[in-house]
Amino acid sequence: MQVLIPALPVIGPDLGVSSAAAQLVLTLYVLGVAAGQLLYGPLADRFGRRPLMLGGLVLFLVGSLAAAVAPGLGLLLLARIAQALGGCAGMVLSRAIIRDCWAREEAASRIGYLVMGMSVMPMLAPLAGALIEEAFGWRAAMLAVALLILPLLLLVWRRLPETLPAAQPLPGLRGMAGAWMALLRLPAFRALAAISAASSGVFFAFMAGAPFAVVQGMGHSPRVYALWFVAVSVAFLAGSFAAGRFTPRFGMRRMLRLGLWATAAGAVLQALLVLLFPPSLWLFFLPMALTALGNGVAQPSAVAAAVSVRPQLAGTASGLVGAGQMAFGALMTLLVGITEGGAGIGTSLAMAGCGIGALLALRGAGRGAA
16 A cells, blocks of 8 residues: 555656546555455455455455556556455454454454554555655556565465354345444444544545655655655554553553544644644654554554454454445545645644544443443
């Protein structure tokens, strides 16, 4: 997802399309991940985690190769959707596998470590993408991603066992909708899904708007953006580590509340600084680091609590939560694409709105996050 973000201001002119059209490279990827997660959950509850994981990685490989050679925006977008549908297998199934193997509180800790590990690539991807784009063009970044999938496929094939405790009946479209509705009827699940979506929306708003604010608004290179983004990723990494270390001691509810307050505080602070002071990398990225720290703390507890509401539907719940995250994230990328003029104002206001929304959703979580 992140490897092409520094190149967004370059992809449009290269393909002869507008900046708003180039933004679809991110938006449709996010929507593809949202749609894919709705399908992987029920299918994994029926056919198992391992075969779905392998199939998703193969699809991601094919989509990456297609994106590298796409002659125009239309085919590039189709390839990115294929990438998304394949790549989201890891997002859904890794969480479901953890819930298969560990109890609720321990699962939150394990998911914290999982998120910590997952934050390494987003930390490196923008910088790698910027360096590759400068040296070889943005298409080479798609080839690099494809090369990374090959050893991962081998690792999953040889080392990942099947963890599904008991296969559930294949629901069909009506059954899948029934499973989704059964979860959405639960107030705690709705609140936890909203928390996860809104807090993730802060990140998607930042990813969509920050490259334009830094490259076009402040006049820096994509490499400068990528280097500063490393600080954001390190903060998220630290928050995820804290979640893994301290959730068993302090409980999910307390960690969730602490993380959401930090997320909202950083987003609101950034909006105020952008509105009141001249553009500055320090003022733009340091509040975002606080937001990232809070997100790293909050997300594992929100996800672990959501997939524990109905443990027998852990895969479906994981997919539904992930789909909500990505659908809301796609909405944020569209909103920021329309409102961001390069000064960072549209980006910061969208982030602040998401952070406040996550805090409001926490009030409805009740005992589901206790």
